[in-house]
Amino acid sequence: MPTKERWIFTSMKADVDAIVLMNGTDPNLDNSFFYATGIPNGLFEGGIAIIQPRKTEVLSSELEELSSKSAGVRTTVFGSSDHRHTLLTRRLKGMRRIGVNSREITHANYLKIKKAAGSAKLVDVSTDLESARVIKQPDEISLIKKACRIGSSVAEMIPDLVSEGMTETEAAAELNHKMMRLGATGPAFVTAVAFGAKSAEPHYHPGARKLKRGQFALFDFGANYRRYVSDITRTFTCGPADKKQREMYDVVLRAQLAAIDAIHAGVQGKDVDLAARRIIDSSKFKGCFIHGTGHGIGVSVHDPGAISPARDMTLKEGMTLTVEPGAYINGFGGVRIEDDILVTKRGCQILTPCTKEFREI
Ligand SMILES: [Mn+2]
Known part of the structure; x- marks a missing residue:
């Protein structure tokens, strides 16, 4: 069974260094966040998943730290939205193209990713995510x-x-x-x-x-x-x-x-x-x-x-x-x-x- 990140990237047409999935507040949560990370528990408001072909990392508040870690996902906890911005900026450093899920992200969060991405280009990968999600593992x-x-x-x-x-x-x-x-x-x-x-x-x-x-x-x-x-x-x-x-x-x-x-x-x-x-x-x-x-x-x-x-x-x-x-x-x-x-x-x-x-x- 391929890992979710491998499956997403093999079925993908777009060429990106990473996909960034960011949740808003309930009910504006990104279903692909949960699909890609496979974390079965927790709400994850404001949580971010950074998906790369061989690595997935979740930036989580303290409220879901245990849910995230116990699902075996690499997890970094942020204490504030400023801290989250600093972490995301650091992770995206040097990347040229970053995928976002336009169908499920809020406009406010899109702007936050854009700010953290610096000069990297944001690419809509929502169609690619759908192609991955439609075939179940x-x-x-x-x-x-x-x-x-x-x-x-x-x-x-x-x-x-x-x-x-x-x-x-x-x-x-x-x-x-x-x-x-x-x-x-x-x-x-x-x-x-x-x-x-x-x-x-x-x-x-x-x-x-x-x-x-x-x-x-x-x-x-x-x-x-x-x-x-x-x-x-x-x-x-x-x-x-x-x-x-x-x-x-x-x-x-x-x-x-x-x-x-x-x-x-x-x-x-x-x-x-x-x-x-x-x-x-x-x-x-x-x-x-x-x-x-x-x-x-x-x-x-x-x-x-x-x-x-x-x-x-x-x-x-x-x-x-x-x-x-x-x-x-x-x-x-x-x-x-x-x-x-x-x-x-x-x-x-x-x-x-x-x-x-x-x-x-
Ligand atoms: Mn029905």
């Missing part, structure tokens, strides 16, 4: 699998955890509780529980709405396990489904299975998307699938990689992606079924094997 895959096992086990339990009359936030609390009881560091993102018409809103946050008989109940959640995440969605009805709900579920399930079937190393993401979209668009739910089929998962829940009609991407072995077609009708509700998969040479491995046969709560 074995250590990452095992953490993602663990996060997926937790999410999938909790998805299996949903009909036992949730009942009629419960509010969305109460249901979300049950899911979060179970994930942490199973060893999750925390939820991967705000657990989305949407009842009734709210299930038609794909990025909904839970509220005080109570589950009533006859409604859809959609659960989109995931576990964070030592910084790596899962992302899973299951949709149910409270009590028996009516005809339209059942048809909607069956169409989305057929679309999701068709997309999974289409996946293998070498296929275009667009074609996988089309396999799902074709099924929804040739049903009475034409036009109701309003987002892409999937995205990467890793140290972030929207990690590099997309299965989308709008993106050119060839799927490769070692990519971890979601497969999540859905259908949404304003005022009525929505269905989404989401699994996480690992792309393999001939197909894919489903990392969230929780049942997706139609179930009632």
